[in-house]
Amino acid sequence: MTPAPVARFMASLFPPATQQVCHLLDAGAGVGALSCAFLDRLTSAKKLGFQNAVVEAYEIDDALRSHLETTLASYAGRLPVTYKVLSCDFIPEAVRKNLQGLRPFSHAILNPPYKKINSASEHRLVLRRVGIETVNLYSAFVALSLALMQPGGQLVAIIPRSFCNGPYYRPFREFLLRHAALRHLHLFGSRTKAFKDDDVLQENIIVRLERDGRQGHVTVSNSTDDSFADLSTHEHPFNRIVFPDDPERFIHVPPSLARSAIECAPGICFSLSEIGIGVSTGPVVDFRLQEHIQQKPSRGTVPLLYPGHFTGHTTRWPKDGIKRGNAIKLNAATKKWLYPNGFYTVARRFSAKEERRRIVASVVTPARFPDALMLGFENHLNVFHEDKRGLPENLAHGLTAFLNTTAVDDHFRRFNGHTQVNATDLRLMKYPSRSALIALGKWARAQGALTQAMLDDQLKTLAE
Known part of the structure; x- marks a missing residue:
């Protein structure tokens, strides 16, 4: 249920493409807000460059899926778009495709579900079959989507910032950084304003990843809320985002180009x-x-x-x-x-x-x-x-x-x-x-x- 301004911003992060046909994945699609924002770029001034789009959307909720079908049908009726709406559980289906060696998608746009995965659950066991060890549905969806991307494929997702640090998400961070280049991070300044109708208990972050990309500088943007009225953008070397000597592979999100007072202090340089x-x-x-x-x-x-x-x-x-x-x-x-x-x-x-x-x-x-x-x-x-x-x-x-x-x-x-x-x-x-x-x-x-x-x-x- 992504707010329209957030969906449009996420779609705007995709760079122009060179291929003629786009294969888009929207896992946990809801009513289709993200797919719609992406497809709107087919006719916008900032076109993505491809001529046709093939959308594969997953949604297990019957009521949401009915709206999703109607929405995508309206796009297919007036644009060069074909689509498939799937009602199955994305995790086992994506694992099956991965085991078959399939990497069909050139683009993915996600607002995945947030829910803990128990260590002995069926989802946890299925994920281990493809080398994914993680503790939440959102990170599982992102990892599996990335695994199904073509080389150079672009993935944009809005997810909790909790994956950036802490021991439980270290395997997920390592998976992302091993299989993709981190291109863009967007941080909302308020926990409560990006999703006004939800009880958001932690900060959300938007990430753009490039499958098998060569890591370079990372673009970091900030806004207080989903109006993006005070949007600021700056670029950082990757070693300011993930410190080279950090075994935990924490992902830092600098709010500005200025270094923190702790970083600038030569006398504060000792480990515990x-x-x-x-x-x-x-x-x-x-x-x-x-x-x-x-x-x-x-x-x-x-x-x-x-x-x-x-x-x-x-x-x-x-x-x-x-x-x-x-x-x-x-x-x-x-x-x-x-x-x-x-x-x-x-x-x-x-x-x-x-x-x-x-x-x-x-x-x-x-x-x-x-x-x-x-x-x-x-x-x-x-x-x-x-x-x-x-x-x-x-x-x-x-x-x-x-x-x-x-x-x-x-x-x-x-x-x-x-x-x-x-x-x-x-x-x-x-x-x-x-x-x-x-x-x-x-x-x-x-x-x-x-x-x-x-x-x-x-x-x-x-x-x-």
Whole structure:
């Protein structure tokens, strides 16, 4: 159900073609908005160059498919267009064609369905037959469509930005970058305005890929919403989009030609491993250990910390209203999931929709839990540590101060398009040296109450 302005913009991204006949794939076609926008270019001033079009559209919903048939028939009645509307499930059908060695399509335009694929589902098993490992229908549709493209074939899709980073989409990123050149990325500035009628929980991005293309510079465009009234376009070398030394193959989307303050800071160039810090997802998965969790601390329990225990720079524990509890029993079943009491930096894994900040960090102070030998960190927290033990006090405060700067949050948003902050994302960021973080921690502790302006001003001296 792609809005008409978005459909027209997507169709406009296709470059002029040299072939006489276009073979267009529209998988998950809905009522045909994308196919129509594409076919409208047959008669527009910016023609694609081919004389005839053959459209293959997939739609499993009976009501939508009826509208799709009517719409494509109207185009076939007045333009050199033939079409086929298929009601079958696109995934097994595309796998079948791929196994037969078929690559019939010169163009593809997609707004695929968004839904998680369970690891043991039939879709997951079928996809593995053609070497596609992914966790969502949208990425499966894009990968299969790309697999069915002719050399030089052009694919334009609007999909969630979540594939750009995070460990779950790494095989999908590798598949795309192995089989296609990335030509264009378009980012909407607002999560809520591109699809006004939908409950959009993450940013959407439009991508154009060229099957078997030689990778060159990448065009990046931005607009606040689907009016494209403030459209801006700029070009970047590929090594600014996918960093050459990044094993995760994260896809960055720079909002402008200017480099971020973090990128420009020569003193912020160290990995976490180089400064002797690790970061892990909180190991306590509460629903698996629910029988050991209780609301009120008692003898034989240790503190269990959730994101809700941290507000600004303060820790409130125990806290009324925490859904699962404030404490976890210390016993043989839980001990391996707990950390020794100490100083830690924690960052929430999820931010609220349209929240001002993505990264929100806090210090865990052992004096807050004077009688506790161990601490439990729930799975919705990222925990910075030294070999699963606490950090030196000044280092914990300095790392927290650094993570809470505006520059870090702005830098993080360049490659993170959803509300989740993964430990992998934090692990791949660059940091000041260990000694610089310790100095920052000493400064932060001496200030008392810290403001955002104070943190940002102090980072300028640290980055030099």
